[in-house]
Amino acid sequence: MDETLIDGDLPLSRKSVLPGTGFFYPDEFEEAAEDAAAEEALDGVETAVIADPDADGLACVAILRELYGAAALLPTSPHEIEDSLERVAEYGEEGIRLFVCDLCPDKFEYVDEELDAAVGTASEVRWFDHHQWDDEVAESVREAGADLVVGDSDEECTADVAVRSLDFDVPRHLVELAAVTRDHDLWLREDPRSDDLADFSYWSEPEDYVEVVAEHGADLPEEVLEFLAEKRVEKEALIELAVKRGELKEIGPWTVGVTYGRCSQNEVAEAMREQGADASVIVKPAGSASIRGTDAFERCHEVAGQVNGGGHPKAAGCKPDIYEDMLDYAHHWTTRGATTKRVILEAFRTLEADEEREAEGDERDEESEAEGGADEGEAAAGDDSALEE
Template identity: 65%
Template structure:
C-alpha cells in the first residue's frame, strides 16, 4: 500500500474526520514487535519503571514518580495493552527494580496473568489508580503481593493518589499539577489550564510532556501555548464535524447523544450535553468508543463493560467486538460506525431493562 494513501497531511478535514490515523494501518504484530523492543531498551539498567496510560493523568503520575525517585523509565500502555505490557516488564525489568503501575485498571484475568512472574522478578511492585475495579480482579492483584491503592473515582485522579502515597516532600507545583489534572480527568473544568494539559498530552510525545510538567507544573511555557493555539484550529473543526453528525436518541429515561468521528470526545460530549443529552457516545474511526455521562447518568462503566470496556461512572471507553476483517472496518467507515453505535445503544437498552426488573422485584417485596 502506498504511504500517501494514509498520509494525514494530504487528507481533507472531512476525510480526516472519517478515517483513522496512520498508526491504525500498521499490523498489530509489527507494532507489538516494535513496542517490545522499545520496552526492553527502556528497562535496561532502569531502577524505577512506570507503566502508565500515556494521557495527562498517567503522564502526570510518571512525572511525580521521577521527581520522587530521581528517575523512572516510562512504559506506555493503553487499557487494551495491559496484558502484553506486564509480560514484557516481567521479562525485561532489572531484578532490583521498583515497578509502579499508574492509571490503569484490568478488565480480565488475562490482563494480570503476568503479575506473579513480575512480583517474583523485581524488588517492589505498586499499583495506583482511580478507576472502578471488579472485586475478583482486585483480589488477584492483592494476592499477587502488589501494593495497590485505588482512589475514589468521583473525587480524585490517579495523580492525586500518587502524590499522596509517595513518601516525598513535593514542591507546590506538583500538588497543583495533580489538582489541575484532576480538573480535566474528572471533567470538572473549573481551571482553564486543564484543557491545556489535556491537549498537550494528546499532541506531544510523552517524554516532551513529562519534561514540561516537571519543569513548569501545570503552567506551560509561552512556546507551548503558541503550539496549542495552532493545533486547536483543526481540533475545533473536527469537533464541529462530530457534533453535526450527532443524533439524540431516547432510551428509556435517558436522552443519549450518539455520533462518530476522529475528534476530542470530551468537548463533543459537552456540546451534546448542552443539547439535552444525559449521556454521549462518540464512536471513533479506529473502532473504539468513548462514553460520557452527566449528573443524570452515572452508569457509563456499566455500559462499557457490556462491550469490551470499562471506566468510571461518568467516563468510560470500549471497543465493541464487531470487527472480523477489513471489510467490516470499511463498512464501519462508510456507515460512520453504524454497527458499533448499535452495539452500544443496545447496551444502554439492557441497562434500562435491568432497572425495570429491579423495580418490579422491589415492588413485589413490598
C-alpha cells in the same frame, strides 16, 4: 500504504471518518518496536513505570521521577497491560522497583501470568489507579504481590492517589499538576488549564510531556501554548463535524447523544450535553468509543462493561468485539460506525430493562409487605373478637 491516502492533504470531512496512520501499522511491527524501546528504556534503571500515556498517567511519571530520579516509562493502553508487565519481567534488572499507574485490567486472567513474572523480578510492585475495579480482580492483584491503591473515581485522579500514597513531600507545582489533571480527568471543567494538559498529552510524545510538566507543572510555557493554538484549528473543525453528525436518541428515561468521527470526545460530549443529552457516545474510526455522562447519567462504566470496556460513572471507553476483518472496518467507516452505535445503544437499553425489573421487584416487595401487614392485622382482630366473646 501511501500515508497521503489517510493523513495527507484530505478535506477534513473525509479525514475525520478515517483512523490515523497508526491504525494501519501491523501489530507485529508495532510490538517489535515496543519490545526494542522497552529493552532500551529498562537497561540499568532502578525504577520503571507502566502508565497510560494520557495526562493522568504521565503526571504520575513526573511525580515518581521527582522521588526516584531516572525511571523508565512504558506507555501502555488498558489493553496492553500484560505486554508491559511481561517486558518488565524480561528486560528489567533483578530487584527493579515497579509502578503501574492509571490502568485497570478488566479481568485478572488477562494479567495473571505476566504480573506473577513481574513480581518475581521486581523488589516491589505498587499499583495506583482510580478506575472502577471489580472486587475480585483487585483482591487477586493484591494476592499476586502488588500493593494496589484505588482512589474514589468521583473524587480523585490517579495522580492524586500517587501524591497521597508516596512517602515524601511532593513539590507544590506537582501537587497542583495533580489537581488540574483531576479537573479534566473527572470532567469537572473548573480550571481552563486542564484542557491544555489534556491536549498537550494527546499531541506530544509521552517523554516530552513528562519533561515539560516536571519542570512547569500545570502552567505550560508559552511555546507549548503556541503549539496548542496551532493544533486546535484543526481540532475545532473536527469537533464541529462530529457535532453536526450527532443524533439524540430517547432510551427510557435518558436522552443519549450519539455521533462518529476522529475528534476530541470531551468537547463533542459537552456540545451534545448542551443540546439536551444526558449521556453521549462518540464512536471513533478505529472502532473504539467514548461514553460520557452528566449528573443525570452516572452509569457510563456499566454501559462500557457490556461491550468490552470500562471506566468511570461519568466517563468510560470501550471497543466492541465485532470486527473480524478489514471488510468490517470498511463497513464501519462507510456507515459512520452504524454497528458500533447499535450495540452500545443496546447496552443502554439493557440498563433501562434492568431498572424496570428492579422497580417491578421493589413494587412487588412493597405489595407483599402491605399484604403481610393486612393479614397480621386481620389475625389480630380475630384474636380480639375471640376475647370479647
